[in-house]
Amino acid sequence: MRIVALGGIGEIGRNMTVFEFDGKLLIVDCGVLFPEDHHPGVNVILPDFTAIRDRLDDVVAVVLTHGHEDHIGAVPYLLKERADIPLVGSQLTLAFIEAKLKEHRITPKTIQVKEGDRRTMGGFDLEFVAVNHSIPDSLAVAIRTAAGMVLHTGDFKMDQFPLDRRITDLGAFARLGAEGVDLFLTDSTNADVPGFTTSEKDLAPAIDTVFRTAPRRIIVSSFASHIHRIQQIIDAAQRHQRKVAFVGRSMVRNMTIANDLGYLKIPQGILVDFRKLEKTDDHKVVLICTGSQGEPMAALSRMANKDHAIRIHEGDTVLLASSLIPGNENAIYSIINALTEIGANVVHKGNAKVHVSGHASAGELAYCYNIVKPRNVMPVHGEWRHLRANAAIAVSTGVDQRDVVIAEDGVTVDLHRGRATISGKVPAGLIFVDGDSVGGITEDTLRERRRLAEEGSVTVLAIVDAETGQTAEVPEFFTKGFSCSSEDLDKAGAAVDKALKDASSNRQGGRSLSLETIIERATANWMRRFYNRTPVITAIVVDA
CATH class of the missing domain: 3.10.20.580 (Ubiquitin-like (UB roll))
Known part of the structure; x- marks a missing residue:
């Protein structure tokens, strides 16, 4: 089996890994990378499809591990090149991608799966495993072929008290490990963070403090896919007798989907249209919007720049309920300064415990290595410091240094007779989306x-x-x-x-x-x- 990452190694985003066996291709995830300051005018950055463009007919499926943009955002651009590639994922993940594809006027072929399911696609025998992440319905995938078994974690952590009570299935990890995992692709994002990632439930006191002490409106900014965090905000709003309104197209769309499918529980009468809140007392209002990463066109950024129907006033409280994505720090602090200048009280991860990561820390990764006991390890999803730290954890749990493969985007890794080795390289450059132009700028x-x-x-x-x-x-x-x-x-x-x-x-x-x-x-x-x-x-x- 040949494995090549076309994105997601050495960076946070653009996740896309291609598996080749017996002339067929299986793709796991197809996401975007968000631009940084040195990418002026760029909307998003895609994986480079050059290596598979002439072989799209050989693609048996795209497996989507979860519904975050860095794992599904590039799917519309891939399907524009071959529209009938089957998309395999959980109920919520497929609902998010179907809504996105509708905007591109693409009707996808989808195959819904859940934890415990096994499906055969071409020469690939796929088994899906429940993992806990910052979005519901996330899945790891075990890929069995005659060349061996690969276990791809996707993004995960080991929160033992998740809001939806759906924990990472370590029993399945152990069972797969006993069967024999030949190659373990593991999430590296928090590999350089000691210990275990804080549980989502531990945020409740800090969020409750914000609601208890805020004298006027509360404006919450979060990822439009962070359903768990939005649920915590809605629960706090109900306790403190505030009305809630969603602001921003992606936020409204995703929360509507989550509510319709039962992943988000909104008490009757609490949700209102934000345009009707002008007649509501400020101390009874919560606005939930996008823009936690300082994106120029997102709702919070436009509010800070006084370019939105909703104006921030002195005494309002702005809660940034997301982490800092590397590279976005300047944009985020610019928004914080603009809001503070207006007179808002800005609460963020730097001054309150209002966010926890969705990724496993070093202790959780070591735990998984000891359970799975993989023959070979390939760290994925992370910058170089994360990949190296993940590799060091694998070695410390007994994996031979020679069996830890640190690749980079475009590097091909061959799994043959139980050994993973680097075998070559294919094109894997950055493809820039600039307005309606894809790949037109260099x-x-x-x-x-x-x-x-x-x-x-x-x-x-x-x-x-x-x-x-x-x-x-x-x-x-x-x-x-x-x-x-x-x-x-x-x-x-x-x-x-x-x-x-x-x-x-x-x-x-x-x-x-x-x-x-x-x-x-x-x-x-x-x-x-x-x-x-x-x-x-x-x-x-x-x-x-």
Whole structure:
């Protein structure tokens, strides 16, 4: 069996792993990565489908371990290339992806499974195992083939007191371990955190304190898929006799699905339309919205920027009920500062116990390794510090160092005769979604965008005599985001004139560059020399 991650290794997001056996392909998860500050203008980042694009007919199914965006968000883009690939997942996971696909006008072929089910897809015998995570209905998957068994945990933790009473099935892990797990793919996100992850129920006192002490409205920001946290907020609202309104398209959509399927329990009469809350006393209002990661277009960000129908007022309490995704820290603290400037009291993980992780810490991972006793280990889902920490835990529980494979996106791992080894590499670059464009922009495009943001731009309009190759009038300069005095621009114009004269002489000797290139180089050199700046230079040449 060949295993290759097309995303999710060395990063938090873009999870997608392809398993190949006997000419058939099985995909586990197909998620997105959220952009960081150095990805200006990018909506989301997809896995690279290049390695499987010519073999999509060989794909027997996509198994979705749970309904978070970093595991299902790229499915619409994959199905646009082959719409009838079966999607396998739990009830809630499929409901979330079906709603997302409806927006893309795709009707998927779905196969609903639950813990304990076994399905054969092509040459893959799949068994599904209940795992506890920050979203209900999460599943691990055991993949059996003639080449051996792989156990993929998906995202999981070992909360012994989950809100839905659905714990990670360690008995199934032990049973699979006794049968013989040849390769264990394990969630690495919290591998560098000692001990065990705090239980969800331990957040109740801190959340209750927020509700008890908030003098006016409470605005809660959370992931639109974090049903457990939303349930805690609704329960607290009921205890403190507050009305609740959902704000934001994805929040309304997901909570409606969760309520309809019974994963969210909303007491009768507590839920109202946020537009009707204007007539309700502030101390009886709770608004639940998206934007906990500082996303520019999410509801909370727009509220902070005073660009939303709901305005934050002095005395309001804003509760950020999610963790910081690496890379989003600046955006989140910018939102916190903006809200604080307005006069809101902002409660977040840094100053109150209002969030716990959905991922297993080091103690839980060690526990699992001791139960499963895998022959080989491949850490997944995490940045490099997480992957290395996970590998160290595996070794400390008795896994031979040689049997721990730390791969990276695109690296192929072959499982043969009970041994996992790196065998090669396939393309696995970042595919950027920019508006309606998929893959149209590159790292070079982003580099130029960053330069525009940091250095500004200068456009040079030069009227040039076609016969002499020299300027007929003084060049004009138009600047955007670049500060320069008119006297200095006259000097830059002189540098352009000199460069054209020198180039005209060189051309007579046989050398030739376009006039635009000559002007751009001369302007860039002058700007660098006198301003120590490198704006984006564009030359427009008009024939005199």
